[in-house]
Every structure is written in structure tokens, then in C-alpha cells.
Amino acid sequence: QLVESGGGLVQTGGSLRLSCAASASGRSFSTYSFGWFRQAPGKDREFVAAIARSGYTVYADSVKGRFTVSRDNALNTVFLQMNSLKPEDTAVYYCASRIAFLNVQATTGYHSWGSGTQVTVSS
Numbered sequence: 516q517l518v519e520s521g522g523g524l525v526q527t528g529g530s531l532r533l534s535c536a537a538s539a540s541g542r543s544f545s546t547y548s549f550g551w552f553r554q555a556p557g558k559d560r561e562f563v564a565a566i567a568r569s570g571y572t573v574y575a576d577s578v579k580g581r582f583t584v585s586r587d588n589a590l591n592t593v594f595l596q597m598n599s600l601k602p603e604d605t606a607v608y609y610c611a612s613r614i615a616f617l618n619v620q621a622t623t624g625y626h627s628w629g630s631g632t633q634v635t636v637s638s
Contacts, residue, residue: 516612517590522632525600531638533595535610535629545588548616550625551595553606553634564595565607565619573619578604607631 521533523637533551537544550565556581564584570586572584593610611625 516613517629519608519610519629519632522608522634524635524637526637527601529600530596531600531634533597533608535615536591537591537593537596537612538562539591542555542565544591544636547612547614548619549584549586549593550611550613550619551593552586552611553604553607553608553623554631555606558606560609560622562620562622565616566600567616568592571616575620597634600634602636605634605636607633 516538519533519537519584521531523531525531541618546568548565548567551563552560553563554560561580562575566584566586574582581597581599586593609629609631611628613625
């Protein structure tokens with residue numbers, strides 16, 4: 516089970532750090548890869564970033580250089596540091612877990628999803 520937190524209201528140019536905490540399961544947290552997605556009202560869910568077991572990361576072009584995904588295996592938590600936020604970053608942000616680090620930009624292949632956390636960036 517995945518639980519996101521850290522969302523909120525921030526002004527343009529501000530920062531937020533999202534967390535995604537994973538509850539214990541039969542498989543070690545360190546063996547999972549994770550993705551962050553977001554969904555704005557009336558739009559499809561879109562890929563934001565992903566992190567592999569090795570720590571290798573992939574980002575959407577729209578967030579590259581502004582967002583950083585990281586993980587702390589000791590805490591069973593994945594983070595998304597978001598800087599230089601823009602109004603177009605406003606969305607519900609979801610984390611998801613998967614085993615294989617393949618085609619991570621697609622929502623398919625992720626077997627567990629959190630319920631999301633709202634991020635609102637005011638202009």
C-alpha cells in the first residue's frame with residue numbers, strides 16, 4: 516500500500532516535497548521501482564518521474580531540471596522534490612510501484628497506486 520503526502524497550496528516559483536510511504540509487504544521495498552504521475556482536472560494521468568532500484572531516474576521533459584525523485588530504502592519512502600513550481604504543475608500527484616523498470620512513462624505495468632495528494636500552484 517502506498518500513501519502520498521506533502522501536497523498543498525504554493526505560489527509560483529515555490530517548492531514542495533512529496534513523500535510516498537510504502538507499507539511492509541512480502542517483498543523488500545528496495546526491489547521495487549517507483550513512478551510519480553499527475554492528473555489535472557479534465558486531463559489524462561501523465562508521467563512525471565520514475566526511479567529504479569539502482570537509483571537511476573527518468574523525468575518528463577516538462578519537469579526536467581525542476582523536479583528531483585529520490586528514495587530512502589531504510590524509510591520505505593520515495594520523494595519528489597518540486598522546485599520552481601508553475602501553475603501548470605497543479606494536479607493530483609500519485610506514486611506507483613512496479614517491478615521491472617521498463618516503459619516507465621506508461622501507467623500500465625504499475626501494480627500498486629496511492630490515492631494521491633493535491634498540489635495547487637497559484638499565479
